[in-house]
Amino acid sequence: MHAVRRHSALLHSTFLILIILCSSADSLKVTVPARHLTAARGHSVVLGCEFSPDFGQNPDLSSLVVTWQRQEDNRVVHSFYYGQDQLATQNSTYKNRTALFVNELRKGNASVKIENVGVKDKGRYLCTVSTSQGTEKAELQLDYGAFYTEPKLTINARSSDILVQYETEGFPEPQVMWKGEHGENLGNNIQTFTQTDEEMGLYYIKSVYTAPNSPLSFTFILENQLLHQYLQRPVSYTGGQNSCFYEAIALAVISFLLVLTAAILAGIYYCKKK
Ligand SMILES: *[C@@H]1O[C@H](CO)[C@@H](O)[C@H](O)[C@H]1NC(C)=O
Ligand SMILES: *[C@@H]1O[C@H](CO)[C@@H](O)[C@H](O)[C@H]1NC(C)=O
Numbered sequence: 001m002h003a004v005r006r007h008s009a010l011l012h013s014t015f016l017i018l019i020i021l022c023s024s025a026d027s028l029k030v031t032v033p034a035r036h037l038t039a040a041r042g043h044s045v046v047l048g049c050e051f052s053p054d055f056g057q058n059p060d061l062s063s064l065v066v067t068w069q070r071q072e073d074n075r076v077v078h079s080f081y082y083g084q085d086q087l088a089t090q091n092s093t094y095k096n097r098t099a100l101f102v103n104e105l106r107k108g109n110a111s112v113k114i115e116n117v118g119v120k121d122k123g124r125y126l127c128t129v130s131t132s133q134g135t136e137k138a139e140l141q142l143d144y145g146a147f148y149t150e151p152k153l154t155i156n157a158r159s160s161d162i163l164v165q166y167e168t169e170g171f172p173e174p175q176v177m178w179k180g181e182h183g184e185n186l187g188n189n190i191q192t193f194t195q196t197d198e199e200m201g202l203y204y205i206k207s208v209y210t211a212p213n214s215p216l217s218f219t220f221i222l223e224n225q226l227l228h229q230y231l232q233r234p235v236s237y238t239g240g241q242n243s244c245f246y247e248a249i250a251l252a253v254i255s256f257l258l259v260l261t262a263a264i265l266a267g268i269y270y271c272k273k274k
């Protein structure tokens with residue numbers, strides 16, 4: 001009798017220990033695979049978030065709550081509970097632009113996709129997950145950039161020099177360089193004008209190279225380090241028709257003067273001989 005009771009007491013405590021071990025192994029964990037992400041204007045981005053799933057006996061997602069929020073002001077980016085997206089509380093700035101991967105939730109993937117990224121999406125995001133095992137959160141930082149548009153080239157030949165100009169916009173401030181025919185930096189003859197539109201998240205840049213005369217051969221280089229964008233535009237300019245026309249006239253005038261000089265010299269020589 002005694003032996004049996006002792007045995008069951010032992011079993012009991014073994015079970016207790018097992019339960020404690022299991023529940024600590026089962027406790028909810030929420031993590032972000034990347035704590036820092038960069039998104040480009042107009043593109044989409046997936047904010048990654050993973051949790052330890054506990055859908056063993058309970059294959060429906062009714063006990064799961066996933067909420068994505070902005071850390072700065074608690075704005076709701078996307079939320080999911082009662083087994084479906086719940087967008088009534090979503091902030092209007094994210095309307096129609098977000099989606100969870102609902103088929104992935106069962107595997108513990110609570111990532112959210114944000115489409116058509118803009119400058120206002122830059123900031124801190126909180127992924128909060130609740131299951132029967134508790135509630136946990138993880139945070140990540142989203143940075144914003146914009147690819148620079150194809151630089152627009154304008155060449156303006158003036159009487160004394162040539163103005164070469166490139167215009168483009170993107171974000172953030174780029175690194176701009178002009179290189180001459182032999183790779184030399186043309187920095188001394190460059191003027192740069194910039195303007196920032198905070199609201200749009202765009203940085204407008206106009207870079208002007210004042211060249212002494214044609215023919216010209218140079219390379220315009222622009223780099224957006226944040227987005228790893230590198231543009232290189234080599235240009236050769238031999239001058240327009242106008243300068244060719246003037247060259248022809250100049251040549252004609254010089255030839256005429258040479259002939260005239262020769263004639264005068266010949267005349268003088270002829271007169272002296274006489
Ligand atoms: C979640 O699923 C999406 C879509 O399949 C995938 O792009 C993303 O990498 C997954 N994220 C994680 C953290 O597993
Ligand atoms: C969205 O968030 C902004 C900034 O926090 C807030 O001013 C606005 O009232 C929110 N709108 C909705 C519909 O929640």
Ligand SMILES: *[C@@H]1O[C@H](CO)[C@@H](O)[C@H](O)[C@H]1NC(C)=O
Nearest residue numbers: 091092093094095096097098
């Ligand atoms: C959201 O998307 C749907 C379907 O594309 C569209 O009909 C609706 O007008 C959009 N709403 C907003 C606020 O953009």
